[in-house]
Amino acid sequence: MRTFDPDALECLASIVEEGGFERAAVRLSVTQSAVSQRLRALEAQIGTVLLVRSRPVKPTVAGRLLIKHAMQMRLLRADLETDLHDLTPSTKGSREEDRVSIAVNADSIATWVLPAVGPLVSEGLPLEIITDDQDFTHEWLREGQVLGCVTTLKQALRGCKVLPLGAMHYVAVASADYARQHCPQGLTSHNFRDIAFVAFNRKDDLQADFVGRACGLRRVTLSQRFVPSSEGQVRAVLAGWGASVVPEMLVRELLHSGALVNLAPLVTLPVSLYWHCWNLDSEVIDRLTSALEAAAQQALHTE
Numbered sequence: 001m002r003t004f005d006p007d008a009l010e011c012l013a014s015i016v017e018e019g020g021f022e023r024a025a026v027r028l029s030v031t032q033s034a035v036s037q038r039l040r041a042l043e044a045q046i047g048t049v050l051l052v053r054s055r056p057v058k059p060t061v062a063g064r065l066l067i068k069h070a071m072q073m074r075l076l077r078a079d080l081e082t083d084l085h086d087l088t089p090s091t092k093g094s095r096e097e098d099r100v101s102i103a104v105n106a107d108s109i110a111t112w113v114l115p116a117v118g119p120l121v122s123e124g125l126p127l128e129i130i131t132d133d134q135d136f137t138h139e140w141l142r143e144g145q146v147l148g149c150v151t152t153l154k155q156a157l158r159g160c161k162v163l164p165l166g167a168m169h170y171v172a173v174a175s176a177d178y179a180r181q182h183c184p185q186g187l188t189s190h191n192f193r194d195i196a197f198v199a200f201n202r203k204d205d206l207q208a209d210f211v212g213r214a215c216g217l218r219r220v221t222l223s224q225r226f227v228p229s230s231e232g233q234v235r236a237v238l239a240g241w242g243a244s245v246v247p248e249m250l251v252r253e254l255l256h257s258g259a260l261v262n263l264a265p266l267v268t269l270p271v272s273l274y275w276h277c278w279n280l281d282s283e284v285i286d287r288l289t290s291a292l293e294a295a296a297q298q299a300l301h302t303e
Helices: 006-018 021-028 032-046 061-087 106-122 137-142 176-182 206-215 230-238 248-257 283-299
Strands: 100-105 127-132 148-151 160-175 196-199 223-226 244-247 260-262 269-278
Touching (some): 106 230, 106 248, 137 269, 248 260
Parallel strands (some): 100 148
Antiparallel strands (some): 160 244
């Protein structure tokens, strides 16, 4: 079995994560020439190109496999740091390049995930949270760039285990003034085309899914504006940009205060979430899984 230089593997992962050679060199505290040399040596050992020199750079299939291996090496170091800290609490924290990465949808970050992992971070876990749409976070795990993800995918990925977390309930809201002017009767099949919807990004299909569910339509076309932040969507709605379909727990207090209006009070859109992670014997993974599971039981709805 071939062995690979850990520094070269970390160099490859850093180039992809940082989006280029120069930023990777800064992160690793080496020269850009050293970064290039390590990559060339690794490509020579493998016998194939590992990166597509685009902007930003992208890994090839072989590159993704080696990045996954680099991530697993990070996890082993994180487990070791945890064990050493238990034995010698004065042990210094992990290196920046040893950070542990997970992919989480923005709505979960804005509501229940940060309180869940906060204690682990306070204990020194070098955590990196990557955000993406809940229907796409699993692609980060599939490509080996994270050790776990919160996603809507139910089927376990190859080499991974899956844990049902519960369902997040979504509601359609607008500011009181906007609702009064554009949809005083709430959301209906007759007026949804006249309402501007604030979506997260072009991947966000929650707006159309909710309107279809509320109006009994199979396919709908909406007028949409995009704000790539859960909290930003809420602020845009409060500012009168339009309506938006957002997690009920995110706007609960604003609904109670009357600042926001529920446009379809009899309708909610449940979105089931799952935690996928590498199927490895790891204390770090086990602690992350336990923390997310406990928080989800408190915050999400039982399926």
